[in-house]
Amino acid sequence: MKKLLVVLLLIFTGQALEAQNTSEKDAAMLEAIYKESLLNGNSYNWLDHLSNKIGGRLSGSINAQKAVQYTKEELEKLGLDRVWLQPVMVPKWVRGLKEYSFMETGPGVTSVMNICALGGSVATPNAGLKANVVEVTSLEELDSLGSKNIKGKIVFFNRPMRADLIQTFEAYGGCVDQRYSGAKQAAKYGAVGIVVRSMNLRNDDFPHTGAMSYGDLPASKRIPACAISTNDANKLSNTLKLIPELNFYFKQNCKTYPDVESHNVIGEITGSTYPNKYMIVGGHLDSWDLGDGSHDDGAGVVQSMDVLRLLKKTGYTPKHSIRVVLFMNEENGLRGGNAYATQATLKAENHVFALESDSGGFTPRGFSFDCDAANFSQIQSWQPLFKPYLIHYFEKGGSGADIGPLKKEGIVLAGLRPDSQRYFDYHHAENDTFDAVNKRELELGAATMTSLIYLMDTYGVKNSLTQIKK
Ligand SMILES: [Zn+2]
Known part of the structure; x- marks a missing residue:
């Protein structure tokens, strides 16, 4: 009996120690991610170019095509495994x-x-x-x-x-x-x-x-x-x-013209353990034409791009294939989101997690999740890791318009939730411009997203369907 107790005690202590070590490792990783984003982040530089050198990116416009070209070239500089354009027909409405x-x-x-x-x-x-x-x-x-x-x-x-x-x-x-x-x-x-x-x-x-x-x-x-x-x-x-x-x-x-061809921009780090399981992070590349779409959704685009850059910079090797997807035409058609999901189905790509940032570039508070109870409870267990960064909001709720079409049983969908009190001061208006976005807040958002991607990749999605299909 005494022997059994000692063995049990050893097992429990061993497990506790292991849990402590993992959580220390995770805490160190999050610290490295936030540090890199705040000291050497690139999201703000990319936003500067998208907003000030290109400007409003209405679907079907020349600016939207310039943004496709620019973000593709920038992703190519990151040393990802693959960068490509996915064609999509979009509406063309002009003011x-x-x-x-x-x-x-x-x-x-x-x-x-x-x-x-x-x-x-x-x-x-x-x-x-x-x-x-x-x-x-x-x-x-x-x-x-x-x-x-x-x-x-x-x-x-x-x-x-x-x-x-x-x-x-x-x-x-x-x-x-x-x-x-x-x-x-x-x-x-x-x-x-x-x-x-x-x-x-x-x-x-x-x-x-x-x-x-x-x-x-x-x-x-x-x-x-x-x-x-x-x-x-x-x-x-x-x-x-x-x-x-x-x-x-x-x-x-204003006038509507026939649809024109445009593109989703996609970059990928191929997974080391599960190359056929996909985790994606994205925002939408198109915007309305009145301002330059810095908050909606230039911020989400550049944060998503920086997620892949931050993973590389911190020396992390993802187990799953991690993709950044810059969706075209969220604002007046959702054609990009629909095309991406259709292609994923056609190619039988197993998407297990998708995260979108499309709520402005303000101070991040947390995430909302569209997922089952088992995944939500795993995600909630990570809350203490985010506490030092003042990230506390982990709620069930919506995720993002562009990733919505990927919804299926077992997938975890998430949306970055920044402070939204001033978002509608700018939303779809002439004053949604670069100067309305704070560099530090934008970078905190990119680090918060990267941290969640890191944790999801490390611990995987709790789903019987996807765990069987490797
Ligand atoms: Zn938007």
Whole structure:
């Protein structure tokens, strides 16, 4: 009995010691990753080039192609095992001349409003469009007003993002139906155009664009759609209360052309133990055209590129094949994300983990995960390793739009979750520029992502399906 106790004690001590050693090894690795990122990180230099030398990267534009070429060349310099372009057909929508708008409160009495066309919208007639305005705060309110109140008018969607929600993406999700489906719904009741309050928690003068859809509405029934700055949305709403018969005028020249070929940019370090199991990290290379897309999603692109550079610099040899994927066309089509997942299925590539950074380049707080309980509990056990870097947010929830199509049983999907309080000050607007991104915050994000990739690679995904199929 005594002997047995001694043996058991030795086993437990042995296990405890081993656990301590592993965790010390992991802690040292994370320290090396953060140190390299903060002292010699390259994410900020790459972002400088993407933002300032190239600029906004709308799908189908020359800038988007320049970004494909540039990031491919930069990945080639990292000494990865493979770098290649994956062709994908993308929509080509162009904004044309800058939009113009005013509110007319009496004959000849006008004040200029800050607007921009929504992505995918049709143009106004050449001379612009002028009509009375009906203000609503929801698609349901639109339905209740019906054709008799809407026909011939411009519908003004003015439901603000909820300021009381700490998770600003939730506030965005609670409003974006107005932008995405507003035109389609209003057109059914005979509206001639729509104006949508910008998805922005701050009161300022920047209109925020973003994707919209006409659904199955025939081309002849499509009406122009624009976003208005939050300041001007408030002004329009207040003035409508005094002068309900005021006119709103806007002119925009946007146009959709046939699809063009573009590319996802992919780089790979081939796995030493499981070359046929893939872990990917990525962001989207395209952006809207108003700013230079530094936060959305230049930040995610350069952080993902730096994950592979940091793994190499710290001398780590991954067991799984680690890929960086720079997706094309997240903003107005998700064609890149869909093409990547389709190719992965066709080639029977076993993807076990995917991480996306597409929530801005702000101070990282942690990650959200889309995975089963066994994997989530393994991930939660790593929390103490992240504590010294003030990373604490490990929650179940969404991951990223581009990696969403990879979802299948057993895969772990994750999204970097930076502080999101100021994200919607910049999202899809003219002020989403390089100066709005802080170098240190961006680098902390890259190190945080690299740390998670390192841990996932070291301990593997807990999945019976993928563990059998080596
Ligand atoms: Zn984005």
